[in-house]
Amino acid sequence: MREMESRIATAIHRLGGDRGNDPALTDLETTWTFGELASQAAAVAAQLSEQPDSSSVGLLTDRHLSSVAAVIGTLWSGRGQVVQDVDEPVERLAELFARAGVGVVLDATGNGPGRVGDHEVLALRKPIADPAQWIPVRQVGGNAQCSVQFTSGSTGRAKGVVKSFVTYETNLDVWGTYSALLEPKRTAVAMPLQFAAGISPVVFGLTTGRFTMLVDPRVHSTALLLASLGEYGIERLHATPSFLRSLSADRALFGNYDLRKVREIWLTGEPAVWGDVALARERFGPLVTVVSNYSATEALGPRASTVIGPHGALGEGRLPLGRPVTPDAVRLDLTGRTDGSGELIYRGLLSDGYLDDPELNASRYGVDPDGVPIWRSGDLVQIDAEGVIHLRGRIDDMVKINGKLVEPAEAERVLTALPGMRNVIVLPRALPSGRQQLVAHLETDGSLTPAVVRAALSRELPANLIPSVLVQHESLPLNDRGKVDRGALSSLLVKPWREANPEPVTDRLVEAVLSVARLVLEIDDIGADESLLDLGMDSLGAIEFVALVNEAGEGHLEANDLVAANTCRLIAERLRAGHSRRRTRSTTFNDDGRERPLFFVAGGGGFPLTYRSLAMELGVEQPLVVLEQRGLRSRAWPERTVAAAARHHLREVRRLQPAGPYLLAGHSYGGIVAHCIAGMLHRQGHDVSLIVLDSVHSVRRELFVPEAIRTRQSSLAIHAVKWVKWRSVLAWRRLAGLATPIGSVERFGVFFQWALHALNRHTVEPLDVPMLAICVSDGTAREWEGHLTVSITRVSGDHLTMLQPPHVSDVAQAMGTFVSRAG
Structure with a gap:
């Protein structure tokens, strides 16, 4: 490729001569003219031209004027550059510079280390005041490496984004074409130079001859920043949403300064919310325009843009990324x-x-x-x-919660839409067991309570997307880019947000239970009367908790006991009373309800706590009796057929309710068992009403039979041997699975396979009883369409999430309507 010279350096060279006395930029300590900027940049170019090799330059920078001059001077010399903050650890600087092939390290701050790796760090020379002594802007091959910008990597290793000189210059053109970045408006930039969001508005903007103010949130006070915005007549502010919120925290200060010239606020670096637009209007006046350009270091120019003018209507939640700048962008x-x-x-x-x-x-x-x-x-x-x-x-933020991939951003979306919520970050947190949970770090205006926040989350999100722990902060920590410092939040001790501090505990058994809860949830500050379920203890955590309590020798506890006793104090009382020593065949929610009990057969390997949300939605007056598989939490032999399971559960139903009419329901495999129970009761002359939740009674053979056997790909004799061998292995696996520890996750999986095996051997016959089939919207209900007494209702969610908020409310409403009609 032909040789070229940096247009950025050429523009500063020209402006230094033609407009040498015009102010160019300030760092709130010193102000330089274009002549002074060009003089220092020319000195850097001359200094680098004397170096023996032409390798890239490692630049140690901060947010002072000399750092900008060093960036421009390096381009002037025709050498590539790797810009890093001077406060980065020396070991990290050495690693990054070595990867980028840096041959010279230049300190533009005067505060850098003496050495970085194998390189002695050079200080900047004095400016060359006489333009006649400035060296020409050096010609360089267009494909030569111009810059390496290191960004955070999802694997922990920084990603180095490479741009050649022609790519760097093209980036300048694209920003000029598809955005107003290069408009000659007096601009303040609150981003560091080592990132594209900081260097582009500073260096690209200077080529137009506009004045630029460098802002360092770590150093400059809010009062100084506001005063400087007015003093320098700043028209546009580039900042992260978190910096805008931090700057705007002290409302009273804004009345002391003239900020009428600030007419544009460009938000970058992290997702913005509509509340940021409202905040900008409130603090900077109703005529302000908020701009959000969507781009990445890996791209040239913006890919989408959102511009909210003074009269633009406000929305809720996150600000959209905007419309693509071109149809094929x-x-x-x-x-x-x-x-x-x-x-x-x-x-x-x-x-x-x-x-x-x-x-x-x-x-x-x-x-x-x-x-x-x-x-x-x-x-x-x-x-x-x-x-x-x-x-x-x-995609790289997705985390597995209880076996389901979830996106923390979904919880952030709901939380940011709450009035009174200033800032939100939801992060995954690994527990000692290896399980993950979501923790929501919140910054509010004081008008919200934990109960209000949890209620909002429960209305909008399924259980696996609701953060287990809410942590309130006076202000979320910011990094040097003005973005929320996720690393700092992850390293903090988790202290749940509560309305009142827990009372001291003097009971030895309560303290023992608390110690186990702290270990499982990895939360040091748990109150004796706080619900462990509200603190994030899910079904897998409950299994682990119960196992540890039982190992401690303080009594015997069952996981189902957490339905009625979900605080450490209630659990201790239950252990003292010995309630758990008898293993019941059912678990009852809303035990004090006055309505007829609804007997609910759990799905294969189903855990009663899975149906807690359904019980809550049905209301405290509706008892929900959950029947689980025989042997799931005991050494009893599991039922091999649906009919045997139905007979087993029927004995429990008749024990709890000797006479009808009966209300039966079941989910998945449990719905087929409930259908079989209903048939038995109906034949005995009892009135029965039945609800099945997403139950499919014809299981696909490919779930069980390998393709090689199902399609008979061998001779008859060999096929028969394969069939017998496969059936033997399958039976052995089911039997061996019964040796898994009671209460272990593996045991629940084994019993799920037993349920599938039973379904494969069962045939469902039409039944003349009132029946409701509730199916998910993208599922199939065709298997129930031939049953004349069946009404079919569709709900949102999938096979599992239909039982969790927000979908479970529709399920409960359909069940409640059916039950009221059934009388």
């Missing part, structure tokens, strides 16, 4: 997704790939069938009917 990859969201794929002009990581390059960069280069962003988005892109989360 992005596309959606829906592979493996069923919820309408997909990964956003960037198309067109991109960076030159990742440094020293061919595997990552192969997975993220590619080419579409039409020959257009692409980059996989990792952002999960949805595009609405008007073509507006909405962020739903990150």
